[in-house]
Amino acid sequence: MVLSHATIREVAERANVSISTVSRILNGKSGHRASTVESVRRIASEIDREEAQSAASLQAPESIGIVMAAFSDFLNTSYNSTLISAILEALTVEGFTTQFITRCYSQMNAVFFRNVVRSYRLKGLLIPEFDISYAVSRELASFGIPVVSIGNRNGAEMRCNICVDDFSAGCDAATYLWSLGHRSFGFIGMSQLDIGQRQRLTGFRETIRELGGRPEDIWIREFRHIGDSTTLAALELSRMPERPTALFSTNSLMTQKLISDLHRLGIDTPEDISIISFEENGELEFLNTPVTVIAQPTRQMGKAAVNALVRLLHGYPVEARHRLDYALVIRESTRSCKPHNLNTEEKK
Known part of the structure; x- marks a missing residue:
């Protein structure tokens, strides 16, 4: 068995056997219990797979995350479909890779957002219908990446919010x-x-x-x-x-x-x-x-949110609350x- 990413030392440490034992097993030498052979080969494959995934993630471009609570037919509403379409169009024009991440309301907590930012290597975050996330607004502001919320924030501590009155x-x-x-x-x-x-x-x-x-x-x-x-x-x-x-x-x-x-x-x-x-x-x-x-102005809200995020990424100031005009x-x-x-x- 040839190791692609793992080292013999890593396999030995995780399998709790000696380096020489790993070397003999991987080179096809006999004289070891079947359970030990199976364990070493399994662990070697696991480490190889983990290292390959880690290497791939480091090569992947940083992306912008759109995080949204999902419910029955949530993309079949005029508001959500119009807003998300506008956001994706604007991000594409700016040349960003996008991660569209959905969860149910009960899972939208600080731990979830922190894991999302880390796992997807997000360089910025857009949160439509921000009222679901008021409880974690302080934590979001501390993540070290620009976060733009869309929808009335009701006093939440966000750096930038796009809304209508x-x-x-x-x-x-x-x-x-x-x-x-x-x-x-x-x-x-x-x-x-x-x-x-x-x-x-x-x-x-x-x-x-x-x-x-x-x-x-x-x-x-x-x-x-x-x-x-x-x-x-x-x-x-x-x-x-x-x-x-x-x-x-x-x-x-x-x-x-x-x-x-x-x-x-x-x-x-x-x-x-x-x-x-x-x-x-x-x-x-x-x-x-x-x-x-x-x-x-739903489409304009999506475009304004992307524009604000781009400005934040480049270090430019933005309004803490940007209200767009509606029309009768x-x-x-x-x-x-x-x-x-x-x-x-x-x-x-």
Whole structure:
């Protein structure tokens, strides 16, 4: 047996035998127990393999890591697919090798991040939807490589964060619907465990209060998973004697589902209910009724994150928090409120 990377001394130390014993066994000499021969040959192969892997890792280029929590269909959402596509495109243009690393939420701890940085020889780290990692922000800042987070950081100790002002976006959605004469509101979105979702709802509610409305009367339905059905929410709305005249949605996929479910129940947009939604990449523009949206600059967020990381790698200063502008895009799903909110039965 010929050693490619291991030395006889290394094999002997790990096998707990003499150097001469290893030499005789590897040269095919007899006179040793079968178990000793098997052990020496196995250990020699193991050391060879380990050394080869180590040599390969040293030759591999340093890369940029994208670390993201994975859940069912997580790349099938407009936000995630748009953001990750923009990041990968920008990193490719910059000539970086990329490691896309996913784990479940429960494993996103400091030990995991430290091992990822070491194992993949990362020279920089991008973390989309940073709210999952607030608890380890101090440790991340001490890793000695640039880290750029994407999403509201809520005071986490990060050197650079790319985000949109979700609170103000919720405020603007409320102000616009109020200006159309709406005074009865509904809200659908993902769980408020997500800080961005919580900030959008908080901004919406507080603005309704400031305008003289009653935020405690807002009809609110939250969903835990992107695959959840909106059918029960639509049925509930259809059976309400005085349902909301306007809805604010913070997730474009849920918006599409709810519009479809409401239409099957005879409730149309905007004739029966006005809807304004968050949008990531134009996905609500080409529905039968194009939806009025808070257009989030998702692609620009991905590119801005890569640009910030490149600047940090070159030793240039960056903003601690870089907020990008969203846009209110008025389409056909909202209109002035009718004097009375007639339900389907009354219209018939």
